[in-house]
Amino acid sequence: MRIDLRYPLSRRERARVRASRWLGGAVGLACLTLTVVLFVGCGPSKPAAPPPQTTAPAAEAATAPPQPLSAPAPPPPEPVREKAAVGAGAQGHGYGTGPIATPLATMYRIKENLAYNIEVRHALDLFKATEDRLPKSHEEFMERIIKENHIKLPPLPEGERYVYDVKQGELMIEKPR
Numbered sequence: 001m002r003i004d005l006r007y008p009l010s011r012r013e014r015a016r017v018r019a020s021r022w023l024g025g026a027v028g029l030a031c032l033t034l035t036v037v038l039f040v041g042c043g044p045s046k047p048a049a050p051p052p053q054t055t056a057p058a059a060e061a062a063t064a065p066p067q068p069l070s071a072p073a074p075p076p077p078e079p080v081r082e083k084a085a086v087g088a089g090a091q092g093h094g095y096g097t098g099p100i101a102t103p104l105a106t107m108y109r110i111k112e113n114l115a116y117n118i119e120v121r122h123a124l125d126l127f128k129a130t131e132d133r134l135p136k137s138h139e140e141f142m143e144r145i146i147k148e149n150h151i152k153l154p155p156l157p158e159g160e161r162y163v164y165d166v167k168q169g170e171l172m173i174e175k176p177r
Contacts, residue, residue, distance in 0.1 A: 077177040081163060084120075084171040086112045089154035112154050120171055123149040138164040141171075 082088070092108025095101035123145045128134055135141040141164035146153065153162060156173060163174045 079174045079176050081165065081172045081174050084116045084162065084173050086116065088112065088116075088156065088160075088173050090157045091155065108154070115151060115153055116171065119149065119151045120145065123151060124169070134166075134169040135164060136166065138166075 086109050087093075089108065089112050092105045092112070095105050124134065126149075127145060135144060142162075145151070156162070159176050161174050163172045164170075165172045
């Protein structure tokens with residue numbers, strides 16, 4: 001409703017303007033409340049309790065021949081290294097789809113893209129231009145590239161870590177097998 005301020009408003013029109021302002025504020029407050037409830041109420045659910053074990057494995061273990069104590073344990077599997085790329089971070093996964101979840105997941109992907117493809121790449125280019133070489137170790141990479149340039153790498157899922165590959169000159173993510 002357009003209000004022409006050249007003419008004084010009648011009592012009824014003033015009441016209508018006040019009501020529309022109040023209603024607009026109420027709708028905004030309702031939308032804000034709904035948004036807060038959706039974000040707060042959508043936390044991760046607790047994992048279910050593991051199913052109880054039956055006594056059959058215990059009976060099999062009692063009848064099985066004893067293992068020699070001097071047998072060496074198998075070596076742990078070697079971790080897998082992948083190039084740090086968008087989608088590798090811990091955040092931005094498992095939100096589903098929808099008008100709130102999709103922009104949220106997209107925001108985390110954009111942050112990962114900025115960190116991996118722009119900030120780290122640019123810092124490596126500057127280091128190579130000034131030093132005429134790439135970092136010689138993971139420690140030098142973390143100190144001279146990440147810390148000195150104040151790059152905040154996205155958090156990784158549990159058990160994964162960032163590793164600088166000296167041969168390729170790239171930031172990698174080490175994952176357990």
